[in-house]
Amino acid sequence: MRPIIFSDLDDTIFQTARKMPDGELEHATLASEALNGSHSYMSPPQSLMMDWLLGSTRFIPVTARSTEALERCKLPFDDYQVCSNGAVILMPDGTRDLEWFETTKGHADAAAESLNALLSFVQNQTVPDRFRCWIVEEFGTGFYFCVKSNEGADRLDEVEEGLGDIAGIQFVRHRNDNNLSFTPAAISKRHAVEYLAAKLLDEARVPVFGMGDSLTDLPFMATCDMLVIPRNSQIDRKILHSERF
Template identity: 40%
Template sequence: MNVKPLAFVDLDDTLFQTHRKQQPSEQHKLATTDKNGQPLSYMGPKQQIFVNWLLASAEAVPVTARSVEALQRVHIPFQHGAICSHGGTIIAPDQSLDLEWLEIQRQAAKQLEHVLQTLPDALHEYAKDLGSIRTWTVEENGLSIYTVAKQNQPESLFLDQLIDHLPNEIIQQCYVHINGNNLAIIPKHVSKQKAVEFFIQKYDPQSERAIVGWGDSLSDFGFLTCCDWFGMPKNSQLDRFLTGHLEHDYERKGFLGHV
């Protein structure tokens, strides 16, 4: 019996990059558009080959920080459900909103609702002596899901300095992810890993088929551990972290492995 693997795959910087990160050539293919319908992200030739192979060979489920609306601006025909907003929303394989997961998120979000709504203004105050940022809270299904700060001039990065100003309530109940000029403050109940675990248990229980995954950032590692095999793009944040720690470990011990 030819059973296709179930594949969980991050999108931005895994399958495509914005034109700011890679200048498109004639060989590049449009991957996403912005809210105004203008080209935003592209797939290079190797990424196109990988995506075509993935769609033909597996049931691919995107696992993304993008909202459902932003996922709809991705020009890749995913047809087996999705995990959006860092795990805040699950789209079932039949493309309907998973109401069971929504209720779990709604109950968990009650105590942080006010804090997330006021956090964008607070972040501007924290950054006033550091540089210019834009901030917003991602809202979906009537819930405030997570808050984002993005530098307007990404040449000299300072977002990590904002963390020292965060109130204890945020530090205790959220985790922070920084990737370049983008900072996300995410409640602990909003999790790609927890959403993937829920998706597998509900829509693929007791399955013996292979589960595979791909992601580029350290925040992807949690959901990748749900997979039987996983990988990462070359030179991604996750790849650089692993390479650096392997080199440090070898320098410290003088050998690879454990005794």
């Protein structure tokens, strides 16, 4: 009877070199290779934590990464996996849950025009080369839009409002550090986690942990029995540091 852990990946169990605590990079373990060379690493305590969790729980990644980006992770995930903000659920054998995909594909198709409008706004109405942006695709379908600055995360201020106006209430906005993304509201980590939890807890009611760093992780974490956040994460800074205890 293993507890279930639904967990975000980036900035929760590993991070890029520039976000590593001082002095920890030299003892770090490579966790994921990035196409642009900005690889991700686990600190020694994160590495030990993952050995422990992978050995004693059903560890289920719940990530914005596409299935392709998730494959670049070095960790031996062998249970279900939630990719592209809930758009795709991979089964333990690595194949996608087709029934789930048909549902989310329908939502993505309905949002296709808006996704393209978000893309063309950044491509055509901003200073050239200041941003890079794309629509994250899975199996030929575009699911969500994301943009990053080439000149520092603050530059995202310049496009956030304009994109928000285009997106309206049909999209959920995520902004954390140099990531700004818009996902159709009908597609979410939370929906995927609820679907999987219903399926897995039917077999045995074990404790369920939700782990993540971003405010946009909270909706899925809130469906779990226990919520786990990394110190100095976006959630930590927003909720804990803004309150007096």
